[in-house]
Structures are given as C-alpha cells and as structure tokens.
Amino acid sequence: MYREMFAGEWKKIAGQRWAALLFVWIAPIAALVFFGFLAVVALLSPGFREELADGTLPPWNDAFLYGWLMVNNEFGRYVIAAFTAIVFAGEYQWGTWKNFVPHRTRTSLLLTKFFTVGAFTITAWTAMSLIVGIGFGLMAVFGGRSYGAFNGEIFREFIGTYGLQMALTFTATLIAACYAALTAMFTRSVLVSFFVVIVLTILENGILLPLFLIYGFFDLDLLWLYRFVPTYNLANINAWLTTGTGFSPPGVGDGGVYVPPEPNALGLSLFIIVVWVVALLSVTLWQFRRQDITT
C-alpha cells in the first residue's frame, strides 16, 4: 500500500522538473560537469596531470562525504526549505488534495509526502556524494596517486559517518517539510509559501543576531535560546559525532561576545531534535486533519 503511495508521490515530485532541477539536482549536475571538465583537462594536459600528482587530494573516505557537507549547512537548509515549500503548497494552489483526501486518511497522505520528499532529497545528495567521490578518485588515477588507505576499520568508520550525514539530511528535510506544510496550509500559495519558509529558515539560522540586539539594547540575556533551535542542534550532533567535540556558532564561545558554559551535550541535542520533529509533525498533522479542503 505505502509502496504504491510512495511511487505516486515520487512521480509528482520528480515531475516538477524545474523546481527539482533548480533546488535539488543542480548540485549533482554541477559536480558532474565540474569533474567531467577536470577529467577532460587531465586527459589533454600533461601539466595538469603533474599538478594532480604533486597537489593535495582528499582520501576517498573524506571525498565521499564532501557532498553531504554541502547540504548539511545553512545554505543547504535554504535549498531544502525552498523545494519543500513548492512541493507542499502546490497541492493547494492546484487544488489537487481533493483527488486524494476522500480515499486516504489524511495522516497517511501527509506522512507519505514527508517521507518521499526526504527520500528524494537523500537520493539527490547520495548521487552528489558519489559523483564527488568518484571525481576525486579519477583525479587520483590521473595523478597516479593513492586514494587513501582502505581497510575494515576505516570502512566501518566511513559507513557510520555516511549514515549520520544521511540521517541529518533527512531530519533537516523533515523539519523544513513541516515548516513548508504548515505554511502551505495557511497561505495556499506556492510563491508565498516559498518566501515564508525561506524567511523562517533565515530567522532560525540567524537567531543569534536578534538575540544579540536584544542583549545589547535591553541588557536582556536571551542568547541561550539559540541552543534550542534545530539548526544549531543538527550542527552540534554532527560535530560531536565527527570531531568528538560540540559546536559553538560564530560569536559565541571563547573570544566571542557571549560565552555560554559549553555546547549542548550530544544527548541533549538529540533529545531537542526529537522534540522538534515530533512536535512539528504533530502540529502539522493536527492542522491538516482538521482543515477544510476548499480549493
């Protein structure tokens, strides 16, 4: 049952070719073009091959992760937010919910949509990481160099980090999708949803700026609030699991304007993210279940 629903949702999402190209597939395509160009240059230019032999190249286990690092940052979240806004608000703008709501429970409709948007994003960024990883591998071949050590321990560690990046991307997509779905339910417009979701994401990413202003003008210390937003906690989880230390945003920490005691513990960040996801999903489902479909 859910497999068919997933297939249908996938067709709808993939069918929005321009949106999917502009916000999701552009990165893998750009990577493909970039490494394709480098490969051609390497084939034609002995000088470039010498540079590759002497220069710095990442080992394979870092190279395959580069794609994920691009999406698991502030910019990546804007892209995901913009795409999910289009996917969710489109159902309202085109009046297409009425084709599905009579035959399916609203909960299953929305959860399938969330899952499919997440899977679509993961697929694109997996493709991106493969292209980058293989691209650097080609450069290593052209330079006649090793592409890093490979053994069971390194591979296990790589798989763990890779899985973590996928999970973080899926979680970030889920949170963005909840923002997008909620906004779409109230605005029912692709364009308005797009801008509202982008603004929400900017506010969430840049929450420190207004908090600093409040601190500066009113001497009111609300700076600790940033420790509860999803962006910080996703970055903090990533930092704990990849470097073994927590994450402090710019302007905070040693030498910064405001010195919090220490970054959130890994467990606390995981708990905060789970609370965000559960709360946002619950509110979104509650609103969708009680909403009149009038378009």
Next chain:
Amino acid sequence: MSQQSAVILDSLTKVFGRRRKIVAVDNVTLRVEAGQVYGFLGPNGAGKTTTIRMMLSLMQPTSGSISLFGKPIHAHHEVLRRVGAHVEGAAFYPYLSGRRNLEVIGQINGYHDSERIDALLRQVGLDHRARQKFRGYSLGMKQRLGLAAALMNDPALLIMDEPTNGLDPAGIQEMRHFLRELVTKHGKTVFLSSHLLNEVEQMCDRVAIINRGVILREGEVKALLQEKPRIRLEAQPIEQAAALLRPHWPLEIVNDHLLVEATRGDIPALLRTLHDNQIDIYEVVQQKQSLEEFFLNVTEGASPDGNLTTAPQEQGMLNHVP
C-alpha cells in the same frame, strides 16, 4: 431501508467564520436511493459544493451526519472508497500529462490499474492526447479527464459537480448518455449538481433545490413538474375571455395568449364557458411546466442579491445546450 440508500444527509449544517458567522448549509436532510440519478440544483453560492465537499469528507460539518451506503462517514472513512467524485472543476498537476495524472491518482489512492486507465482515456475520448501535459488541455478536455479520474475506482456512487461545464454540445449529450448508462446498465448511483436545468430535467429521477443553504423542494422530477399545470389558450376577444375565466382559474395574459392555471380535467368546463359567451377559440394547448420554470418559481426572490443568477438561458450561458 437505509441499506438501499446510497446517501443519507441528516440535518447537515456548515457554518463558516467565528465572528461573522455565515451559514452555508442549513439543516439539510435528504436521501438518495441507490440506482438513481439525483439532481442537486441551486443558484451560485446556494451551498451545493459545500454539501458535496462534506459528503466527500473534504470539509467537516458543523453539525449533522452523512451516511453513504448505510455507513456514517465519520466512523467508516473506508466507505468513501466506493465513491468517485468530480468537484468544482478538474484539478490536476499542470506539469504532468493526462495519463500520468491518472497514474498518480491511482497509485496514491490504492487503485492503480494501467489497463483501466487506458480504457477510461479511450472512453472519455482523450486517448490520443493522453501524453500531452495537462496545462495544455482545453476546458472540455480537463472535464473529460476529471470524469476519467472519478471513474478510476469503479465507484458505486458518482458525485459530479457541474460536470458539463466547458463541454461542447456533442460533449454534453455524450456526458448525459454516459451518466445515464452508468445507472441503467451498471447499477451505479449518480449525484449530480448542476445549474443546467434542461440537462437535469432530462437526466435525473429526483431533484432537490437548495438556496441559501436550505432545501426548498425535493422530490421526483415528474411529480414536481406536475404541481402547477397550465393551459395555453388563444381566444378572441382576449380581454373578454380573461374576464370570464378569471373568477374560476388564476391566469395571465402573455402576448396574444392566455396562460390559465388549470388541469387537463378543467379543459371542457373552460371551453364551455368561453363558447357559451361567444368567444372564438383558436388553440388550446396543455402546457407542461419545465424544470426551469419550476426552479424559478421556487427560488424566486430567494437569491441573496434578488437576482436569479442560475437562469443560465437568460444569461446566455446555455449556448452549448442542444
């Protein structure tokens, strides 16, 4: 009894707004027996589409209940899987082809069948345009795709909201035959909302007339149209004839004719009265009331702006009707 009823609406009410409350549907009660074509008539803004949206669980009623095939939909959502619907114009993904749209609807709703999609596209005459993007479809093509989508799950109850909008005369006739056939040959039930009264008169077994959210009249089409029989009479001198008949029958003079509210059984007495008073009689015709006349009588003065917005022939909207 309720086993045989395809639809039962019981005191259905929908109120919009919290401060300024607007009652869109007010205590609507009706029953549609299985195997009928049921017409749901009303001016624009009368509450037809809101009622249909509640029947499809797209909207929550403020109060009252809806049962389909004997099962209340709030407790038995699965009964909606026996329903096909085309509500307020066809709505599809503009960037997908007609066929792809049907595939998506079938897959998400759990009744995907490629062969049925092909058959339906042929049936509605879209097989040669199935690969074209929906955004390029004409209004008539969109309506046809909407019909195909509504039939995909082989529904026992088909709810059609203004299904002939945008169709050309041949398309309207085709749609009429098609819907009628669904009932007579395949035993389906059709709930049809329309303001094309001629169409409803030809297709429906029963009708309900709704205005300002309230059901004004409900019953078999034939019975409703026999409620106010009239005799059209051409006689001279017309003023004298009118003076003789007026004490016995309500009448009005329209052009050179008298329209007398009388039954077929009154005709001999009516003619005797005129003949005994040396009135020349040129023509006597028993006039059947059309559904349009009936509708206008029932809704007259009831529309919010005082205009009968759903008299499409008077508004030039009916140029398609054959």
